[in-house]
Amino acid sequence: MSVIxxxxxKSVPFEKNKWLSFVTHSEDTSDIICRLFDKWLSKHECDFIAEYLVDHADKDSAAKAVRNYCRLTALLHDIGKITPAFQSKITDNIEGHRELLYQNGLDLDRINDPKSSPHNAAGYAILTEFGFSDETAAIVGFHHGRTFSSADQIGNYPTNYYGRGSKQKREWRTLWNEWIEHSLSICGYSSVEDVPVPDVKLQMLVTALLIMSDWIASNTYYFPLFDTFEKPADRKSRLSYAWKKLDLPLYWEVEPIFDKCRMFEERFGFSPNLVQRELMEIVDNTVSPGIYILEAPMGLGKTEAALAAAELLAGKYKCGGIYFGLPTQATANGIFGRIKQWSEQQCDGEKHTIRLAHGMTELNEEYQSLFNGSANDVYSETDESTERNIFVHEWFEGSKQALLADFVIGTIDQFLLASLKQKHVMLRHLGLAGKVVIIDECHAYDAYMNVYLDRTLSWMGAYKVPVIILSATLPPARRTGLIKAYLNTKKDIQNTTDENAYPVLTWTDSKQAFGKALGYDTPDKKIKVSRLEEAELTAVMRERLSHGGCAAIIVNTVKKAQELARTISDELSEFEVICFHSRFTATDRADIEKTLLKRVGKTSSEIDRDRLIVVGTQVIEQSLDIDFDYMVTELCPMDLLLQRTGRLHRHDTHDRPQELTQPVISILDTDSGGSELIYGKWLLEQTKKYLPDELTIPSCIPSLVSKVYAEPNETSSEWEEHKRKIDDKETKARKYCIDSKKLRKSDITLDELLDDNVGNSQRAEASVRDGEDSIEVLLLTKSNNGCLRFLPWRNGGAEIDMTITPSERESAAIARERIKLPMYFTKRFNETIDMLDVIPDRWRESKLLKGELLLTLNEELESELLERKLRYSKEYGLEEIKENEG
Known part of the structure; x- marks a missing residue:
């Protein structure tokens, strides 16, 4: 038996008779990485790594070579543990271990500074010392997902590597050499010089696969520790036990599709329209993965078009899943059921994993119904014979593993975070690199978020990941920017498509850009545009809806929505008013969404819609498939205004009152202070300048958006301010962004790319959205005797026991009372946090409630915070009470 x-x-601090040897853990990790490579990793990623790592024309030989390289990194990943620094720390946790090593000639005494040589950094140092390339050594150095010092470790801390006084240099170097020679031999390398050198893309992916393997191999549920004198189990049976426990499904594999229209009908239950057919045809005829930007009218079926195209692309390029990114949690929740239904059709008897990826997935009941805490199939409650092969795997429930599931539906943040200098960012890359990526409502992202979007698109292009981008419309410069980002080029993009073509598809194939106006088999819709003074609003509403029908009033701030909703309720008592914005608790907002889908959704009746007025913010223009007979809106940028018109006369199935058969949108003339703060004065003035008296939807969309966003011939103070704000946002965003320009270089290592730790903080993680890191609280009431209760209309205002840990069900009910505070409080962040209540001690034992803050209301549902009075109601949400209000 060798000293190695x-x-x-591994050890357990309070069980000194339990341990795992270095050899066993290294072999566990190498066995798992091989199994993941064989059974789980998408063929797209396998082929991509092989193409850039090894020089083999034969695919089987190339795959074997890549497998061997991954296996080598796994065997070597913990070589930094074969040091006095590491062994001196762990040996005190294992009974008799220090003496055992001493008997074998290794002295671990007086290792005074072991923390200066963490084993990942030590591994990097040892491998470079023995001639490995910086690129391979960096994979080992980064296997804990964070940056590390690659300075002269051995020279600066010789005691940590060679023992006290460096007297055992020969002994420790012999151990390193023994393990390196052993690892090279079983992986098919005759020497270090035979080991291939990965570029930074492959370093990112192989490191992620190594991290995943190490996490699995370190989990004692899969790979138990041994008693100190117990003989290790047979490797084959140990791996078999772990793999069965882990129960990861095989990679998703799409069979060739020969009849695209038939496939579409089977998936969605109706025949594809012209836009959907042309997108599928173009995708089918491309010869290399690329980016596809589909700009088409609201309600045309872009989601179905994208899913059909994704299935074709997955079959062509052997992708192992999809990622569907949306602007908000509400939009992600809204589409989850549709994507789940589509995913279920992809299984063909196999099991596959699904993941809803955002910060509040615990509160999505449909998603939670798929998660049973294990990797077993979920069966229908109504039909026990029906096996559901789409399930949530608990290993992918961690935030860092979210993108590793097969079918991922989430907020755009999950995609943007792939360009954040953040610990374990490699796992996001591994999750995305094997998928087809779909980004919806791309027009909803501002200049700040676009920096992250462009950087991540550059990585997708580098990984040859097919990307589908959906939007109602984009300014020409933004469309070009997306193409250039994906191709990671500064060169001008030649595209001969008429910039006023619509609907339009722009795509790349073999690094060339193409564009085509798509067929459109729906007649144009004429929408009259009128102007409306705020003082006239109630009179106009009364007149317009005098014979029934429904209307939407969309304003740009929550405060304005609340004010108008109150005013209209007071002055138009014969109408029903629903106020809808982002400052409701999660539960109340979900209730409002359900009400709106019933009252003004696609299947709503004339009675449902009768004399209903919905007053809200931008949330009305997103996600919900709702339809209004008349619309009023505050001025906003042209592309968003046109998006709002998508909820006006959306469906032809409704019988509208005679006065409302012609669609009309009225532009509300209000104090624009809040609007200018959100959108900027220049964009609003440009929109006002070019907004015609009649919109011809959709043919007018591209020309109007182009005019508004075009750089003016003559500058103005408003234009300069607009440009300055964009520049400031982009500069601010780059602070935490990975530099994708370095992708063009061939000799970059991970430590050069991820040379900053700023991404390890919560604030950095929130930085993918500018100003979105607002304070969230749980909203409860506190009775005069100090008891916490639900809001009066929730569970009957039941009291919540503060002396016990809430059950999972009760914890979820409490967590659904989450709400964002107004931005005023975010600007006074520390003061606000100090003023808020903390949850009861026993509640901290709940996973859903740990770390949450409380805003408690009195029995009148009011509270005071930083000298401001707040009130909450089911009708208007959280609002600030003015001094003169009762």
Whole structure:
């Protein structure tokens, strides 16, 4: 038995008779990485790594070579544990271990500064010392997902590597050499010089696969520790036990599709329209993965078009899943059921994983119904014979593993975070690199978020990941910017498509850009545009809806929505008013959405819609498939205004009152202070300048958007301010962004790319959205005797026991009372946090409630915070009470 067999890798501090040897853990990790490569990793990623890592024309030989390289990194990943620094720390947790090593000639005494040589950094140092390339050594150095010092470790801390006084240099170097020679041999390399050198893209992916393998191999549920004198189990049976426990499904594999229209009908239950057919045809005829930007009218079926195209692309390029990104949690929740239904049709008897990826997935009941805490199939409650092969795997429930599931539906943040200098960012890359990516409502992202979007698109292009981008319309410069980002080029993009073509598809194939106006088999819709003074609003509403029908009033701030909703309720008592914005608790907002879908959704009746007025913010223009007979809106940028018109006369199935058969949108003339703060004065003035008296939807969309966003011939103070704000946002965003320009270089290592730790903080993680890191609280009432209760209309205002840990069900009910505070409080962040209540001690034992803050209301549902009075109601949400209000 070699001395290396006595090296320890794992221990349990309070069970000194339990351990795992370095050799066993290294072999566990290498066995798992091979199994993941064979059974789980998408063929797209396998082929991509092989193409850039090894020089083999034969695919089987190339795959074997890549497998061997991954196996080598796994065997070597913990070589930094074969050091006095590491062994001196762990040996005190293992009974008799220090003495055992001493008997075998290794002295661990007086290792005074072991923390200066963490084992990942030590691994990097040892491998470079023995001639490995910086690129391979960096994979080992980054296997804990964070940056590390690559300075001269051995020279600066010789005691950590060679023992006290460096007297055992020969002994420790012999151990390193023994394990390196052993690892090279079983992976098919005759020497270090034979090991291939990965570029930074491959470093990112192989490191992620190594991290995943190490996490699985370190989980004692899959790979138990041994008693100190117990003989290790047979490797084959140990791996078999772990793999069965882990129960990861095989990679998703799409069979060739020969009849695209038939496939579409089977998936969605109706025949594809012209836009959907042409997108599928173009996708089918491309010869290399690319980006596809589909700009088409609201309600045309872009979601179905994208899913059909994604299935074709997955079959062509062997992708193992999809990621569907949306602007908000509400939009992600809204589409989850549709994507789940589509995903279920992809299984063909196999099991596959699904993941809803955002910060509040615990509160999505449909998603939670798929998660049973294990990797077992979920069966229908109504039909026990029906097996549901789409399920939520608990291993992918961690935020860092979210994108590793097969079918991922989430907020755009999950995609943007792939360009954040953040610990374990490699796992996001591994999750995305094997998928087809779909980004919806791309027009909803501002200049700040676009920096992250462009950087991540550059990585997708580098990984040859097919990307589908959906939007109602985009300014020409933004469309070009997306193409250039994906191709990671500064060169001008030649595209001969008429910039006023609509609907339009722009795509790349073999690094060339193409564009085509798509067929459109729906007649144009004429929408009259009128102007409306705020003082006239109630009179106009009364007149317009005098014979029934429904209307939407969309304003740009929550405060304005609340004020108008109150005014209209007071002055138009014969009408029903629903106020809808982002400052409701999660539960109340969900209730409002359900009400709106019933009252003004696609299947709503004339009675449902009768004399109903919905007053709200931008949330009305997103996600919900709702339809109004008349619309009023505050001025907003042209592309968003046109998006709002998508909720006006959306469906032809409704019988509208005679006065409302012609669609009309009225532009509300209000104090624009809040609007200018959100959108900027220049964009609003440009929109006002070019907004015609009649919109011809959709043919007018591209020309109007182009005019508004075009750079003016003559500058103005408003234009300069607009440009300055964009520049400031982009500069601010770059602070935490990975530099994708370095992708063009061939000799970059991960430590050069991820040379900053700023992404490890919560604030950095929130930085993918500018100003979105607002304070969230749980909203409860506190009775005069100090008891916490639900809001009066929730569970009957039941009291919540503060002396016990809430059950999962009760914890979820409490967590659904989450609400964002107004931005005023975010600007006074620390003061606000100090003023808020903390949850009861026993509640901290709940996973859903740990770390949450409380805003408690009195029995009148009011509270005071930083000298401001707040009130909450089911009708208007959280609002600030003015001094003169009762």
């Amino acid at each position: 067999d006595f090296m320890a890798a």
